[in-house]
Amino acid sequence: MRDLQVFCAIMECGGVTQAAQRLRISQPAASKMLRQAEDRLGFQLFVREGKRLVPTAEAHALLPEWLGAAAALDGVSRLADALRKGRSGRLAIAAVPVLATALLPYVVQAFRTRQPGILVSLRACTALEAAHLVADHRADLAVILGQSADPRIERERLGTSTIGCVLHPGHPLVHRRRLSLLDLADQPVISLSPQQPVGALLRQAMALEPHMGQVVVEVSQSSIACALVRTGAGVAVLDGFGLLEARTQGLSVRPLQPVLPLEVCLLRPRHHAQSIPAALFTDLLRETAREALAEGHGRG
Structure with missing residues (x-):
């Protein structure tokens, strides 16, 4: 990269001294880099005419390609610097709907404060779909309720969420x-579908209670249940x-007995190194989930 810069600077300035001043290096260092470039190429790039260095025909022939190579290398350097400092890149997150609305907005906000140049893609989906997105490397991370047995991903338990009731x-x-x-x-019960961990746990508990009533409304998202x-x-x-989420809407919340615990889990690809933005997002997610779960248990 430095040889390219010296060559281009001499082509523009017509002399080693002026080129060295432009590049803020010493004149001997610029002369040495020019000689090294000529030795590697096997021919002269400049001939001296008086006090000026005049480009050879070979130098003129190389100039367009050399300029293109210099621009490409500079672009790689700038992109690497931007990625290192969080000024460029993309982070794809998948999550079940309730976590996409009640947990991840706080994590995304904290992440954006630290990494404003990163584009964050947040997708709400089922736990099964989230696991597949991570396993197929279409999402960097996923946050779900319950577990995943997909061998292509690794799971980290963020905490335990306790199931409760929402009342008018x-x-x-x-x-x-x-x-x-x-x-x-004797109450009309609104539940998530049995394909979702909360709905499945509720129905298992209801099946063990002989006097238990039935679910009268099934919904796909917690926000619909609250409505x-x-x-x-x-x-x-x-x-x-x-x-x-229900509390923020002014609804009343009560703990449910028996206690039905539900794991909150982070999913990421197995045997795949995390990017710098993904590692930062993971740290913020752990902290936010811990605080949110503590608040939920404390106010339950």
Whole structure:
């Protein structure tokens, strides 16, 4: 790269001294680099006429290609510097919907403060789809509820979210500090689908309770369940992040007995080194998830 810069500077300035001054190096260093370049090439690039160096025909022939190589190398250097300092790049994140809305916005905001040049792509999807996106290297990271058995990915447990109930502030059961499955026996229950971890856990627990009622409304996202609770359509059973989302909407939240714990997990490709932005995002995610889960348990 330095040889290219010296050659181009001499072509423009007509002398080694002027070229060295432009490049802020010593005249002997510039002369040495020119000689080294000529030795490697096997022919002269300049001939001296008086006080000037005149380019040879070979130098003129090389100039267009040399300029292109110099521009390409400079572009690589600038891109590497931008990637190192977080001024360029892309980070793709996949997450189940409730985490995409209740947890990741805070992580993305903290990440953007530190890495403003990185484009963040956030995709909400099912846990199964998120695992496939990571395994196929179409997402750098994924955050899900529950576990994944895909051998192509590695899983890190971020914490445990406890399932609870969401009620309308005027609901008759709102005066109770905690609710049991029996309390829900005569209530219209709103649940996530059984294909989702929360819905599956709820149905397993209900199957063990002989006097338990039935789910009357199935939804795909916690935000939909909260909207239904606001209309008085029933009592929703959601994970801890869904409960946080419900609180922000002014709904009442109560713990559910028996306790139904649900793991919050980070997924990343197995045997694949993380990029600098992905490593920073992971650190921020761990911290934010720990704080959010502590808040959810403390206020449950």
